[in-house]
Amino acid sequence: MTAKLYYDDLYAQEFDAEIISQTEQDGKFHVVLNQTLFYPSGGGQPCDLGKLGGVEVVDVHEQGQEIVHVLKSKLTDKHVHGVIDWARRFELMQQHLGEHLLAGCLYTLHGTHTARMRIEGDNVSIDTDKPIDINAILEAERAANEAVWRDIPVEVIYPDIEEVKANARKLPPENAELPIRIVKVKGVDYVPCCGLHVSSTGQVGLVKVTSVENHKGGSRIYMRCGSAAYRWLDDVYRVVKKAESELVCGYDGINEKISVLKGQIRDLKAQNEATVERFMKPIAEALVSGAESLGSYKLVKHVMKSSGQDDVKHMFRLLTENHEVIALLAGESEEGIFLTFGTHKDNKDADVRGAFRKAIAALEGKGGGSAFCAQGWGRKTENPGQVLEDAASELKVSAK
């Protein structure tokens, strides 16, 4: 059984211990000590890292009554000195208490229960038992920060089970070992928890919700606390400053500027469409009038020089507005050849898939589609016109 020194002094960073056992597994060394400051992963809180006897500790987990330290190399002395990565531990304690504050306020203000919480890197996530709207979450965030400002001491107590049942926002599992460890923040939260937390709410610094998504019939709330929240704000600050400088406005004008720019882009796109159409329409008409017949259809085979996907699709639209047309188009650009084969979607008696497969294979490309429209990219070739000619032989048109 390993004595859990971390519960005795949350702020201790170094300790001495004796090795009880050491075994090798997959090139790593699993060390059990008589006592430790290393918190094992559990209850949503990741484990402590650091050094034992100067050797890096890469994982710590609980196995029955023992805490197993996983090390990169073997320890030779029976007595070891351990040092935990204090910056990491302090952040984890900030994040964990910040999570309690938000979860406690969600419960008190909105009756929301936490189904699961997890600390992962800079993010803390809370899964709630029911969907919760963003304004309600922000109200709880505000209350959690007010608890931070009041700098309330965090109490760890072991009350009897009846008292736990009467006060806790979350009940311990039926088979939980007694007494139950309760983490209490007076007036804010009272919950069973085996994790580690800073000793007063002021040390959390800041509780900031960063995003919310739907999750398993409830909400998943992502938040940051303490130094992780500070890092996030610092990132956001840099992004906002860049946007302010690019858009020549203050941060409160960014959204309006973006709306104006989006409107301008829409107008320019419409103008561009109209120009392209004016330019392409006579070409499309000439192609149809010069096209050969295939059953009751006019078959247009056309290679568009220096034309990308958008141009080809545009020409395809113009051509197939005419129900009599089957179009085999190839656009040549720097990126390769873009093929679009098809006809008006109402033409149920035509099938371009066989022709498309033949052409795309000849161009060693990829793509696909339906009987009335297939598209894809292939590599450049000397004579794309010939590829269209060869493909045309595979066209299927039933006689009307």
Ligand SMILES: [Zn+2]
């Ligand atoms: Zn907890």
